[in-house]
Amino acid sequence: MHGYVPIRAKQVYDLVLKNQLQTQKDMKEGAVIRTIARNVDNDFHLHGYSLVHSLGHGVGLEIHELPYISSKNDAVLKENMVVTNEPGIYIPGEFGVRIEDTVLITKSGCINLTKADKNYIVVNKQEH
Numbered sequence: 001m002h003g004y005v006p007i008r009a010k011q012v013y014d015l016v017l018k019n020q021l022q023t024q025k026d027m028k029e030g031a032v033i034r035t036i037a038r039n040v041d042n043d044f045h046l047h048g049y050s051l052v053h054s055l056g057h058g059v060g061l062e063i064h065e066l067p068y069i070s071s072k073n074d075a076v077l078k079e080n081m082v083v084t085n086e087p088g089i090y091i092p093g094e095f096g097v098r099i100e101d102t103v104l105i106t107k108s109g110c111i112n113l114t115k116a117d118k119n120y121i122v123v124n125k126q127e128h
Contacts, residue, residue, distance in 0.1 A: 005120050012089050013097045015047055017118060019087045020099045023055065027103055027110040029079040037071040040087050049089045056084035059102055081105040082113070 005013075019040045026036050041051040056069035059082045067075050069083060077083070083105065088098030101114035 009095055009097070010120070012049070012091070012095075013099075013120060015044070015049070016087050016089055016097045016099050019043055020085055020101070023085045023087065024101070024103065024110060024112060027077060027083070027085065027105060029077060029105055029107045031077045033067060033069055033073040033075050033077065034071050037069055037073070041071055044087075044089065051087065052090060053088065056086050056100075058083050077105045079105055079107050 023036055023040060026039065037051070037055045040055055044051050051071075054068045054070040058065035058067050067073055067077075067081070067083065069085075081104075082102060084100055084102050086098055086100035088096060090096035090098075099118065101112050101116070103110040103112050103114075
């Protein structure tokens with residue numbers, strides 16, 4: 001079924017998107033990384049899901065760098081850091097939803113460097 005999005009997938013997508021947008025509002029100089037990640041994990045748990053990978057990571061000379069945006073990191077975000085904001089929910093054997101942006105941390109917030117559409121993108125598994 002090309003282009004069909006099951007209602008459960010829409011609900012998970014909407015939950016991931018809500019948290020991705022909230023994280024973008026929370027990311028700014030001085031924000032505690034642990035707090036940002038815990039907020040997402042707590043909201044996911046309220047809906048019966050878990051944040052199974054880090055919420056993001058630094059981007060620089062390498063694609064995956066410090067700081068890791070996770071509930072295990074007590075560091076704070078600093079102006080001019082470039083980090084990802086990529087919450088995801090994965091349901092084994094069914095589907096996964098991840099929405100990922102790259103942002104530049106500023107004193108008062110962050111600038112989204114990703115200009116991708118936030119509408120549903122359906123990727124069907126190819127049968128051979």
